Amino acid sequence: MRAWITLIKLVKLVFLSFFLLSGFCNALTLAGVSKEKITPIDFQRSPRLAGYKISASLLGCSISQNPRKPSENLKHTDLYVRTLVIKHDNKTIALVSVDVIGLFRNSLEFVHLAFPDVFCIISATHTHSAPDTLGVWSTEYVGEYLAFVQSAIIRSIHGAIQQLKPVTFSVGTTKIIGLSQDYRLPFVIDNNMNVLFVNELETGKMLSVLVNWSAHPANFGKGSINLSGDYPAVLINLIDQKFGCISLFFNGAIGGHITTSWAKLFKKPGKDGFSGLPDENYIPETGEQFLPLNFEFEGKVAPRNANSNVLDDKKGIERIEILALNLFEFVKSVYADRETVDVDHIIAKRKIFEIPIENRFYALNQWLYIGNKLEKSIILKNYSGIFFFSYLLVFLSFFTIIVLVIKRKKSKTKYSCKTYLFTIFVILFLNIGIYGLIYYLSRYMYVTNTEVNYVQLGDKIGIVFVPGELYPELSIGTSIVPDVGCDYHNLSWEPPIKPLMKPKYKFVIGLANDEIGYIIPKCLWDEKKPYAYHREGMSSPQYNEANSAGYDTAGIVISNLIRLLKE
Numbered sequence: 001m002r003a004w005i006t007l008i009k010l011v012k013l014v015f016l017s018f019f020l021l022s023g024f025c026n027a028l029t030l031a032g033v034s035k036e037k038i039t040p041i042d043f044q045r046s047p048r049l050a051g052y053k054i055s056a057s058l059l060g061c062s063i064s065q066n067p068r069k070p071s072e073n074l075k076h077t078d079l080y081v082r083t084l085v086i087k088h089d090n091k092t093i094a095l096v097s098v099d100v101i102g103l104f105r106n107s108l109e110f111v112h113l114a115f116p117d118v119f120c121i122i123s124a125t126h127t128h129s130a131p132d133t134l135g136v137w138s139t140e141y142v143g144e145y146l147a148f149v150q151s152a153i154i155r156s157i158h159g160a161i162q163q164l165k166p167v168t169f170s171v172g173t174t175k176i177i178g179l180s181q182d183y184r185l186p187f188v189i190d191n192n193m194n195v196l197f198v199n200e201l202e203t204g205k206m207l208s209v210l211v212n213w214s215a216h217p218a219n220f221g222k223g224s225i226n227l228s229g230d231y232p233a234v235l236i237n238l239i240d241q242k243f244g245c246i247s248l249f250f251n252g253a254i255g256g257h258i259t260t261s262w263a264k265l266f267k268k269p270g271k272d273g274f275s276g277l278p279d280e281n282y283i284p285e286t287g288e289q290f291l292p293l294n295f296e297f298e299g300k301v302a303p304r305n306a307n308s309n310v311l312d313d314k315k316g317i318e319r320i321e322i323l324a325l326n327l328f329e330f331v332k333s334v335y336a337d338r339e340t341v342d343v344d345h346i347i348a349k350r351k352i353f354e355i356p357i358e359n360r361f362y363a364l365n366q367w368l369y370i371g372n373k374l375e376k377s378i379i380l381k382n383y384s385g386i387f388f389f390s391y392l393l394v395f396l397s398f399f400t401i402i403v404l405v406i407k408r409k410k411s412k413t414k415y416s417c418k419t420y421l422f423t424i425f426v427i428l429f430l431n432i433g434i435y436g437l438i439y440y441l442s443r444y445m446y447v448t449n450t451e452v453n454y455v456q457l458g459d460k461i462g463i464v465f466v467p468g469e470l471y472p473e474l475s476i477g478t479s480i481v482p483d484v485g486c487d488y489h490n491l492s493w494e495p496p497i498k499p500l501m502k503p504k505y506k507f508v509i510g511l512a513n514d515e516i517g518y519i520i521p522k523c524l525w526d527e528k529k530p531y532a533y534h535r536e537g538m539s540s541p542q543y544n545e546a547n548s549a550g551y552d553t554a555g556i557v558i559s560n561l562i563r564l565l566k567e
């Protein structure tokens with residue numbers, strides 16, 4: 001009998017130590033959230049709004065102008081930096097969502113330096129109604145506002161780390177039809193909404209909701225001076241109110257060009273080349289076709305103006321609110337069907353690489369900015385080469401003037417008008433010469449560093465981070481054959497990302513740790529005539545190349561991602 005009791009005690013001991021050991025191996029996963037306001041404190045010292053261009057007329061010529069500063073009286077929503085930190089064992093990741101148009105990689109270097117043990121991802125929601133943080137739309141106060149945003153990012157990550165507590169995870173996905181549209185042919189949309197729910201282990205209370213969906217937050221009129229986080233801000237407010245948490249929105253594959261409003265496409269009269277799109281609002285005289293995106297909420301129809309790209313501010317706000325209410329319904333439906341997942345390990349990896357700046361206008365703009373506004377240098381550090389030319393120009397200009405002054409002192413003679421004119425001519429000539437050199441050589445000379453990232457939470461959640469606005473064709477893939485008008489239409493597509501990801505739930509988050517512009521599949525690149533999709537009579541191709549680093553970008557980004565996923 002005694003032997004039996006001893007045996008039972010022994011078995012108990014073995015079981016107990018087994019549980020203790022397994023508990024040790026399965027360390028708890030912790031999470032913390034935090035948010036910091038980045039609404040400008042002094043609107044007078046705010047950069048202009050970023051993202052829109054206003055068409056204006058100067059002496060009968062059509063020119064584009066940047067929008068104005070935001071108005072304090074027309075604030076639709078506040079702007080925020082929101083951070084979710086997740087920690088398991090010795091791995092800590094910080095996912096940061098910022099209500100701005102984009103953030104260049106070099107303006108985020110300080111975050112990585114401030115948190116060397118944290119794997120930081122900072123992604124812009126791409127709202128078009130926030131102050132410029134890239135220096136593309138504004139020349140004043142960009143550095144000042146950027147510093148304000150930078151310090152908010154640091155405080156937000158720090159705040160989230162302070163809040164770390166044991167959590168559980170659940171996740172779900174849904175497809176959304178009718179709330180986003182492709183502005184650029186071919187018509188391909190990644191319409192998946194992925195949602196991650198983080199709950200406190202002890203109380204079950206919702207700590208954070210992470211939403212990943214793809215569409216441009218650009219619902220205001222181009223002349224608008226409203227400050228707004230656009231639909232992501234309104235959606236996040238709805239979620240925070242319902243669940244009493246701090247949520248985050250991350251945009252996905254929005255290139256190519258995904259909007260939440262109407263799309264203006266072109267087709268050749270008499271030809272049907274839109275792969276089954278309806279013949280709605282087609283104007284035979286111009287070849288234009290407007291594809292309005294109609295949606296409503298509880299009988300309230302979202303206002304639209306299909307014949308102009310200007311929605312007035314009140315209509316813009318109404319449209320945003322109705323869109324966000326629709327998206328919120330989808331978040332709730334995902335919540336109802338969510339799957340609980342075990343996050344027993346975290347994978348976090350990064351790949352840094354170079355891409356050529358083939359876009360000569362990128363190079364030119366940078367150069368001109370540095371020539372005129374030193375403020376720009378803060379955000380343009382990573383464009384090597386441009387510095388060389390801007391310094392060369394400044395040096396040559398000064399050199400010419402110094403030579404002239406020395407000569408004048410030596411000869412003690414007054415220079416004639418001719419000499420001064422000659423000097424101005426030399427400086428102008430140098431300017432034009434360097435301008436020309438940059439224009440023709442930029443695509444062979446300039447590179448910038450950028451990065452791709454991958455995070456995996458347990459076995460079921462995979463998150464790919466791309467440094468710009470990815471074409472949906474490269475997120476979900478397509479079997480569409482590119483139009484013969486595309487410059488490289490015979491090439492095959494770069495492999496799409498989502499089919500390459502092993503986990504069941506595949507998140508693709510754009511504008512992450514950089515904003516290199518549109519990431520366009522090479523086979524869709526269209527700069528040379530004839531332009532694709534029945535546009536041979538048109539004076540310009542479809543929009544996007546102007547805001548892309550180049551035709552090789554997609555191939556380099558995707559090949560680095562493939563290597564990163566295999567590592």
Ligand SMILES: [Zn+2]
Pocket residue numbers: 126216469
């Ligand atoms: Zn964009």
